[in-house]
Amino acid sequence: MRPIKNNTELIGIKDQNIKISLVFETDTHIEIQAKLDYPSPSCPHCQGKMIKYDFQKNSKIPLLEQAGTPTLLHLKKRRFQCKNCRRVRVAETSIFEKNCQISNLVRQKVTQLLTEKVLLTDIARRLRVST
Template identity: 90%
Template structure:
């Protein structure tokens, strides 16, 4: 396994809230581990104050090949919990479908 210097623009991700933590190359693919986080929004249900809660299990997102090698993004998305109604929502980004 070989570590690779990382840059989100290099792989075509334009969202500034995605922070890459680790990139490595295996015999079959390149794997990128990242977190998606931003300040807590207001609750979409009751418009109350939300707090940062936890990260969900990483989503596995296939990306375009880099130098002929398949690339896989493992993205951890932030959970937010409303202080009023206690509902939990997940951070949303355009590179991952909702509920994925």
């Protein structure tokens, strides 16, 4: 048995920029509240300096089940604003694609179930995502 260094390893999140603030269990599912934050990158448009702006409202991201219980990640993503061109950019992570609310692990599971000829509505119900 190895010691777990970070709570994010328990749910399979490999991104070190995600900091979990609260985990609670309801009768039907587990909710994890976290923030995605990292140092300011340079602006992709003008290569200027970006500053930390604020946080977006929570994104509700379904994750794979943990110990047979559905898991939902409430993630606040940091926004950055360029000092020169005033463009705003949202923090990104490898857990899910840009502008998407479904994690990559859930996408892979959907693909796997589709190859097994399971109905789309059954997949959506099992993984708790929309069809």
